Amino acid sequence: AQKVTQAQTEISVVEKEDVTLDCVYETRDTTYYLFWYKQPPSGELVFLIRRNSFDEQNEISGRYSWNFQKSTSSFNFTITASQVVDSAVYFCALRGEAGANSKLTFGKGITLSVRP
Amino acid sequence: GAVVSQHPSRVICKSGTSVKIECRSLDFQATTMFWYRQFPKQSLMLMATSNEGSKATYEQGVEKDKFLINHASLTLSTLTVTSAHPEDSSFYICSATRDGKGAKNIQYFGAGTRLSVL
Numbered sequence: 100a101q102k103v104t105q106a107q108t109e110i111s112v113v114e115k116e117d118v119t120l121d122c123v124y125e126t127r128d129t130t131y132y133l134f135w136y137k138q139p140p141s142g143e144l145v146f147l148i149r150r151n152s153f154d155e156q157n158e159i160s161g162r163y164s165w166n167f168q169k170s171t172s173s174f175n176f177t178i179t180a181s182q183v184v185d186s187a188v189y190f191c192a193l194r195g196e197a198g199a200n201s202k203l204t205f206g207k208g209i210t211l212s213v214r215p
Numbered sequence: 216g217a218v219v220s221q222h223p224s225r226v227i228c229k230s231g232t233s234v235k236i237e238c239r240s241l242d243f244q245a246t247t248m249f250w251y252r253q254f255p256k257q258s259l260m261l262m263a264t265s266n267e268g269s270k271a272t273y274e275q276g277v278e279k280d281k282f283l284i285n286h287a288s289l290t291l292s293t294l295t296v297t298s299a300h301p302e303d304s305s306f307y308i309c310s311a312t313r314d315g316k317g318a319k320n321i322q323y324f325g326a327g328t329r330l331s332v333l
Contacts, residue, residue, distance in 0.1 A: 132320070142327040142329070143308075
C-alpha cells in the first residue's frame, strides 16, 4: 500500500519569510514518482513538479526548491521569500510503478497562508 | 502547455435531477482521465479512472450507477451524477494524462465543478 503523509496541516508566515512544506511517503515499489501540486482558492490544481525515484538531485525553480531524500522517504518543498500569492493548499502525491494509468495517492494537503 | 477544461464550474440543481460534468483536454490527447471528489478542507478522493473506448474503473465504495462516466473520445470524458441528492454536493475535479512517450505521465487538472444539490 502507498501512503503520503503531510504532517503539517496549516502554516502561516509573514511575507518574505522562507517556508518548508514537509512530505513523507511510503511505498514498496522500487520505481515511483513524486509530485507537488498547488491548489489556490479558485480550486484548480496546478502541477509544480514531478520527481522519479532514481533522480535524487534537488531542484530549484525560481523561489521554489525541492529536497528529495530517499533515505528518509521525504520530498520536502521550500518556498523562499514567500509572497501573498503563494497562499494556497499544497498537496504532495505519489504514483507507483504500475504504469502511466496508475492512480495518484495524495497527502491531506497543507494550507499555507502568507500575510502581508 | 497541457490545458484541461472542466465545465461547468458551478452548478446548483434540485434533488432528483441529473447533472453532467465535462472534462476536456484542450491541447493534447488523453486516453486516460481521472475523476476526483473533494470535500471542504480535505484531500482529493479518486472516484474512478476513465479510459477512452472502454468502461471506467471505479474505486471501492463508489456507485457506478450513481456516477456514470463516459470517455467517448481522446479529448473528452463526462461524469454524470444521476438523481443527485444533497449528500452528493461536493467539489468534483478531473485530470488527464497526456498520451505518448516523454509525457512524464503527469496528471493535469481541470478547474473543478462545485455541485450544490438543493
